[in-house]
Amino acid sequence: MRTFAVSALTALLLAGCIDTTGISPESSKPPKGNPTASVIVEEYGDLQCPACKAAHTQTVLPLLAQQSANIRFEWRHFPLQSIHIYGLPAAMAAECAADQGKFWEFVDLAFEKQTELNIEQLSSWAKELGLDMDVFDRCLRSEIKKDAVWAEYNEGRDRGVSGTPTFFVNGQRVDSSLEAITTAINEAGAGFNQRL
Numbered sequence: 001m002r003t004f005a006v007s008a009l010t011a012l013l014l015a016g017c018i019d020t021t022g023i024s025p026e027s028s029k030p031p032k033g034n035p036t037a038s039v040i041v042e043e044y045g046d047l048q049c050p051a052c053k054a055a056h057t058q059t060v061l062p063l064l065a066q067q068s069a070n071i072r073f074e075w076r077h078f079p080l081q082s083i084h085i086y087g088l089p090a091a092m093a094a095e096c097a098a099d100q101g102k103f104w105e106f107v108d109l110a111f112e113k114q115t116e117l118n119i120e121q122l123s124s125w126a127k128e129l130g131l132d133m134d135v136f137d138r139c140l141r142s143e144i145k146k147d148a149v150w151a152e153y154n155e156g157r158d159r160g161v162s163g164t165p166t167f168f169v170n171g172q173r174v175d176s177s178l179e180a181i182t183t184a185i186n187e188a189g190a191g192f193n194q195r196l
Contacts, residue, residue, distance in 0.1 A: 048084035096139035
């Protein structure tokens, strides 16, 4: 236990020594779809969560393909640290990628290669996306995005989120199936071109 505490303290002190010039602690991730849409779909998710990966491919991507003009889709971080040890680092890495305009590309890649997820892979994926690696590495190592991630996690807890993925349509919690989200969007007035 003492070794873990010393390691954690050392990591914290080292994170404080990293140059964060030009890196913001705020989230810069954009929504997907129509940023001015009246229907807002939110997902609380964890990039290491297998159910989130399934929802991403079976629900989110088809939903965006059909309704990107009618909805604003927002991702909220909800890392489940007790069961996903890389959930928080992956969330911070996605936020660092967002600063370089590649949040959604990073999320897509993280879900595509989820079984390979570890600390080293985060930098490999950033490199694969063509990010400025000096800025990305400084951002990730400094843990400057940690507070932004935890703010979303705490917001989720305040809204009753306890697991991932959890979806809301215009503030109302809905089942994570494409059919349930589609129904909620239709009821909110967006209207699918074709109902599923």
